[in-house]
Amino acid sequence: MITALPDTHPLATGRTADSALVRAYSGDRPEKTPVWFMRQAGRSLPEYRELRVGTRMLDACLDPAMASEITLQPVRRHGVDAAIFFSDIVIPLKLAGVAVDIVPGTGPVLEHPVRTAADVAALPALDPESLAPIAEAVAITVAELGNTPLIGFAGAPFTLAAYLVEGGPSKDHIAARGLMHADPEAWDALMTWCAEVTGVFLRAQVLAGASAAQLFDSWAGGLSLADYTSRVAPASRQALDPVRNLGAGNRTVPLVHFGVGTGELLAAMRDVGVDTVGVDWRIPLDEASRRLGGTVPVQGNIDPALLSAPWPVLEAHFRDVLQRGTAAPAHVLNLGHGVPPDTNPDVLTRIVEFVAS
Template sequence: MIPALPDTHLLPASHPLSDGRTASSPLVRAYHGVRSDRTPVWFMRQAGRSLPEYRELRVGTRMLDACLDPEMASEITLQPVRRHGVDAAIFFSDIVIPLRLAGVGVDIVPGRGPVLEHPVRTAADVAALPPLDPDTLAPITAAVQRTVAVLGSTPLIGFAGAPFTLAAYLVEGGPSKDHLAARGLMHSDPDAWDALLAWCAEVTGTFLRAQVLAGASAAQLFDSWAGGLSLLDYRDRVAPASARALDPVRGLTATPAGGVDPVTVPLVHFGVGTGELLAAMRDVGVDAVGVDWRIPLDEASRRLGGATPVQGNIDPALLSAPWPVLERHVTDVLERGRSAPAHVLNLGHGVPPETDPDVLSRIVEFVHGRA
């Protein structure tokens, strides 16, 4: 018998997991380790970049402004669901949106990425970081609510950057290939580093919880830069903060009507170049682990002990290959994914901007046709 949960862990009755819209969806079931008749599929960065309708909508609007416009963010989130027929929407946002909402000076510079006005390099810099006022999340809540009202039985996945990735941007002041400044702070001033990651975990958790309470049926934590860490540094200096970032959404549960068993919001963790970290990433307390293209899914599943659902891992480079080549690759990924309890087909990273949208639609049709 499942014990009663505190009210703080119960999702509203109007939530898509509670009212039956998404609780039995192939995606939610797969994240919980249950295979459906067909493998669910969605694509990271499916909302935007490669879609002409996205580019048309974004004309004259800066990236972070688009993320904070509820009507625009919702429309961009919905575009790939309409076009490709994917099994999930991913909330259109950016890793640095929680920083912007907290009052940190940051913007997206075209051709470069996120750039900070004032990098965080000292204990005093960390202490000066402002708290995230929950009231600033109103545009996020509105965009999610607007989106799930249209999605129906298609789940929405909440999105947030992991504490290390946020901290890396804050310390480096922008994108970096090796994150030497961030990794240097980790060891030269461990107290400042721990305080910085605690701040990042707080804003990430608040950002994710707002999305889930507003209607997201799953939550994915992206650690874009964790692949630059050693396993020891990840376990000792990063993983505890990732676990804390997930605490605000951990155990959030729906009680669907009609005698259906309670359903918790599934949590997913993905990183780039993290083949050596997969088990440690799983151990921060998630239900499924995303895998990039660098290792086969059956090897990833082996490293995870064969008991963890996996997500991935089409090589984005092959999206420009002739269809027979791509079809063989997708088939191979699907077959290797059978080594895990369940599999969500995805890319091993994001959709390249130059991708032909028809290729993504063809992959979805091919995967659904294998049921």
């Protein structure tokens, strides 16, 4: 059963219901392949760097006017078919009261890593009222976007759990994977907590006006299929439950799941209950669609490294991506990960213009 969105929601008013992005995510291939880029809002844009001077990353995410402006910048510059809400994976942790900061040159760092059952039990609940800056930023953004849809964004439970246990970035996530097997009860409790804060975070964005929602699992590629299926996928499903049946008319808000290095997990990621699966650059889209049974739209998967290649090389590459994307019911052109910080913004604009021509 569909739970109705607010009457003013862009899907309810029809502003974004027939957009190329929403149609593609819903399995209806539009006349033109929609395109947007993960991390399109951020360090590659000079206007972003100018705006961020003197403001710490997490402070920028929680300043509604600034977060909205950063979200809108790539839409103005590139003419992409969607905005992606400017936030950070650890924002729900911070809003819950976890001591976390973004250290320049390092990434998220936690003051007190979560390593024991007692640590998990001490994690604070996320007060929905703390999400007011998020809802405000989304509302401001949606009012400016017109018919361009906004995609809500959240980190998947495993990625949040990995940061919590490791205390910061890690190459192999040994501590997190170790806890998974050494104390399964503590691990399951941690994943439940992460799923709850993720679900509340996503729901706030969707109710405020996001027309789609993407769950981003940065570190799931380090897991075996067995571990992902038994110890991670249930929490990812739980994280999506609060937004799963939100919609207008006969259309629900489409859900997207993306992970890095997750070529062996694609079908399991689909099976948590999403409409579209994002694919990184490691496998071709036609092979990804084959692994997915040819039943769901795909998103991706330009290799970010090729953004610095000569234009003929890049053009040949994304033409190939577009061709292979025809193997799926629908395709949203994107990168296989985020925009590198040193990317020339004009290259992204040129890709968008090429696809639109």
